[in-house]
Amino acid sequence: MSVGPAREGEPLLPGVLLPGLVNCHCHSPMTLFRGAAEDMPLQRFLRDVLWPREARLTDEDVYWGMTLACAELLGFGVTTTCEMYVHEEGVLRAVLDAGTRCVLTPGVMDVPGWLSWRERLERVCAFHDEHAGAHETVEVGIAAHSAYTLPLDALDEVAAAARERDALVHIHVAETSDECAELEAAEGCSVPALLARRGFLDGRVLAAHAVWLTDDDLRIFREHDVAVAHCPQANAKLAAGVARLADMLELGLRVGLGTDGPAGNNDLDLWEEVRLAALLARVRACDAQVLAAPELLALATRGGAAALGLAGVGAIEPSRSADLVLLRGDDPGLVPVVVERDLLSHLVWSGGGRLVRDVWVAGRQLVRDGECVTIDVERARREVQERAVRLARAPSG
Numbered sequence: 001m002s003v004g005p006a007r008e009g010e011p012l013l014p015g016v017l018l019p020g021l022v023n024c025h026c027h028s029p030m031t032l033f034r035g036a037a038e039d040m041p042l043q044r045f046l047r048d049v050l051w052p053r054e055a056r057l058t059d060e061d062v063y064w065g066m067t068l069a070c071a072e073l074l075g076f077g078v079t080t081t082c083e084m085y086v087h088e089e090g091v092l093r094a095v096l097d098a099g100t101r102c103v104l105t106p107g108v109m110d111v112p113g114w115l116s117w118r119e120r121l122e123r124v125c126a127f128h129d130e131h132a133g134a135h136e137t138v139e140v141g142i143a144a145h146s147a148y149t150l151p152l153d154a155l156d157e158v159a160a161a162a163r164e165r166d167a168l169v170h171i172h173v174a175e176t177s178d179e180c181a182e183l184e185a186a187e188g189c190s191v192p193a194l195l196a197r198r199g200f201l202d203g204r205v206l207a208a209h210a211v212w213l214t215d216d217d218l219r220i221f222r223e224h225d226v227a228v229a230h231c232p233q234a235n236a237k238l239a240a241g242v243a244r245l246a247d248m249l250e251l252g253l254r255v256g257l258g259t260d261g262p263a264g265n266n267d268l269d270l271w272e273e274v275r276l277a278a279l280l281a282r283v284r285a286c287d288a289q290v291l292a293a294p295e296l297l298a299l300a301t302r303g304g305a306a307a308l309g310l311a312g313v314g315a316i317e318p319s320r321s322a323d324l325v326l327l328r329g330d331d332p333g334l335v336p337v338v339v340e341r342d343l344l345s346h347l348v349w350s351g352g353g354r355l356v357r358d359v360w361v362a363g364r365q366l367v368r369d370g371e372c373v374t375i376d377v378e379r380a381r382r383e384v385q386e387r388a389v390r391l392a393r394a395p396s397g
Contacts, residue, residue, distance in 0.1 A: 277291070
């Protein structure tokens with residue numbers, strides 16, 4: 001790229017082509033519950049609001065929640081997501097119809113009155129065996145929700161099932177400071193140490209959040225090549241804490257960014273995660289040099305792909321898939337460009353999703369001139385609105 005004055009009548013910058021962004025941790029069908037649980041801590045949010053509503057979900061509800069989410073994600077230039085959710089058939093159908101790329105990790109939990117972990121694991125394994133390798137743009141893994149929603153023998157069996165299939169296993173770890181206090185007291189060690197001791201970390205593991213990690217925990221993650229999905233905005237909104245991002249990167253951990261679900265974030269804008277990740281890391285370190293713009297863009301693209309184990313996305317290279325985002329170059333926030341590094345800085349610090357013009361996944365155009373061409377967005381909005389109202393009503397009797 002050369003920098004200089006534009007000729008009269010020519011745009012300063014016709015456009016910017018980037019690899020599609022990679023969202024490493026989300027529960028995107030929660031568009032159905034956006035705004036439902038404001039200003040409350042995580043455990044109350046889950047047990048009092050979210051799980052009771054999710055227990056009433058149907059596959060069709062999840063299909064429309066995911067469909068609306070796909071439109072939102074594509075509008076922000078996100079071409080790949082790693083989804084942890086239930087009603088995986090609805091999620092799969094939605095991403096195939098929309099054309100987005102997805103690492104689909106159906107969730108295994110044990111929630112009295114709603115989910116039995118044994119039944120869920122059996123169903124999730126059957127889903128994996130039916131769909132693994134069957135779709136060009138979908139990889140199937142398995143999710144163990146967390147150590148606070150599953151007994152230890154369930155964690156063992158989920159990990160064994162994932163290793164047997166060489167599947168990614170996706171799990172929430174150390175999101176809040178006290179979520180597993182009783183378990184850690186009983187076992188005499190942290191959850192990461194416990195997972196390592198029981199062999200859970202011996203396969204392909206993606207740990208979401210990973211906020212409250214000690215130095216020993218970080219070393220365990222490095223020794224077992226555990227990848228981390230860093231979700232700064234959700235962690236901040238739920239007052240969960242600030243993850244040690246700079247320390248993770250210094251240790252060489254594979255780290256990507258995630259939005260978490262739109263019930264707790266509340267949007268699917270990965271550009272906001274890019275900026276907040278840097279701001280929080282710099283405040284934590286009291287160092288304005290932590291995480292420069294090229295590193296931040298890498299977290300949202302190449303780094304996210306590496307965290308998910310996807311060798312074919314995250315960069316514009318001959319060996320990679322054509323997952324591409326074209327950004328408008330005429331936005332005031334991209335001016336001036338005096339030296340070449342200015343453009344990357346502007347994209348991170350003054351750019352954002354408003355710049356997205358066109359999006360392709362596997363060479364197929366999904367967004368043209370800012371409009372989704374594979375999704376009836378207006379219908380998806382209506383469907384989610386009507387279904388969200390129904391799910392919010394407490395069952396009678």
